[in-house]
Amino acid sequence: MPELRDLAKRIVYNPQNALLSRLLDAWQARLSLAHGDIKATQRWADCHKIEFNIHNLPDLGQEFSYLTLARLYIALGKAEEIFDLLEKMRRKAESEERIGSVIEILALQSIALKNQGKIDQAVTVLEKALSLAEPEGYVRIFVDEGEHMKELLCIAASRGIAPVYIGKLLGSFPSSVHDLEDQPLETTAEAVTTVPYATHPSKLVDNLSARELEILRLMATGATSKEIAEELIVSTATVKKHIIHIYRKLDVHKQTMAVSKAQELGLL
Numbered sequence: 001m002p003e004l005r006d007l008a009k010r011i012v013y014n015p016q017n018a019l020l021s022r023l024l025d026a027w028q029a030r031l032s033l034a035h036g037d038i039k040a041t042q043r044w045a046d047c048h049k050i051e052f053n054i055h056n057l058p059d060l061g062q063e064f065s066y067l068t069l070a071r072l073y074i075a076l077g078k079a080e081e082i083f084d085l086l087e088k089m090r091r092k093a094e095s096e097e098r099i100g101s102v103i104e105i106l107a108l109q110s111i112a113l114k115n116q117g118k119i120d121q122a123v124t125v126l127e128k129a130l131s132l133a134e135p136e137g138y139v140r141i142f143v144d145e146g147e148h149m150k151e152l153l154c155i156a157a158s159r160g161i162a163p164v165y166i167g168k169l170l171g172s173f174p175s176s177v178h179d180l181e182d183q184p185l186e187t188t189a190e191a192v193t194t195v196p197y198a199t200h201p202s203k204l205v206d207n208l209s210a211r212e213l214e215i216l217r218l219m220a221t222g223a224t225s226k227e228i229a230e231e232l233i234v235s236t237a238t239v240k241k242h243i244i245h246i247y248r249k250l251d252v253h254k255q256t257m258a259v260s261k262a263q264e265l266g267l268l
Contacts, residue, residue, distance in 0.1 A: 022048075022061075022062075022065055023064055023065075025044060025047075025048070025065075026044070026064050026065040026068045027064075028044070029041045029044035029045070029068050029072075030068045030071065032044070033068070033071055033072060033075060034144070034146065038072070038075055038076070041068075041071075041072050041075075042072065042076075044068075045069055045072055048065070052065075052066070052069055054069075054081065054082060054085045055085070057085075057088050057089065057092060058089070063089065063101065066085070066089065067089075067104065067105070067108065069082070070082045070085070070086055070108055070112075071108065074108065074111060074112050074115060077115070079111075079112035079113075079115050079116055080112075080116060082112070083109065083112055086105055086108060086109050086112070087109070089101075089105055090102055090105040090106065090109070093105060099132055099136065100138075100141070102129075102132060103129050103132050103133045103138060103141055104141055106125055106126070106128055106129035106132070107126070107129050107141060107142060107145055107149065108145075109125050110122045110123070110125040110126040110129065110149075110152055111145060111148045111149060111152065113125060114148060114151070114152055115148070119155065122152060123152065123155055123156050123159065123161070126152050126153070126156055126161075127156065127161050127162070129142075130156070130161065130162045130165060130166070131162075133165075134162060134165045139168070139169060139172050140172075142169050143169065143172050143173055150170065150173050153166050153169055153170055154170070154248070157170070157207075158207060158249075207249045208246065208249055208267070209245075211232075211242060212242050212245060212246050212249075213267065214232070215228055215232070215239060215242050215243060215246065216246055216258065216259070216262055216267065218231060218232075219243070219246075219255055219258060219259055220259045220262070220263075225239045225240050225243065243255075243258075246258055250262065
């Protein structure tokens, strides 16, 4: 990949390709941020600070760079400083019927609101983005936003928003669980961050799939993941993945806690 980036630089870095040069720099900054290298993205922003003015509406040629800058502000905990600009950019994109840009900006706004603790507002904005994106089948526009978007989608799903579409999106995120066959059940589950789900019994029944309920009932008998796999004629890794989903939905991290919670909610 470094060789491809060097080739791209040689192609675009000349006076006749100023726009492409800026786009390549912004792409590199965005990739750095996606890999957690905030300092590299900050250096990019500092190099272009004369060009950036978060109080002015950028033209179309600057939009990608400004949306990269917005991501940096969000990562730095300065989401409120960029929110008004994002709103102006969204309205401009809507007036020009650029749906892809509208969806991307709404996604960023939802993450910005989430990071400020405004979960209800974040989900409302995300719902609008999903309503625009679902008919067109957008996937990467959400997946590329990483864990913050994944958590928001889980919250939205728990509230019954676009369940089929969100299920497809969540299934497209890279797995955060590796080598499930070699890890003990409790260790595997505790390594995964729980995501808040609705705790009303009827909501939990909706959230838990038929297979997950079946596994939960077997867990209540004290069966191990290997024994459950043999009973259901599936792999141990598959069972452990289902159990992790169960733990997330019940907001627990141990088998005994899952069984106790399920009994309290009348799921068993």
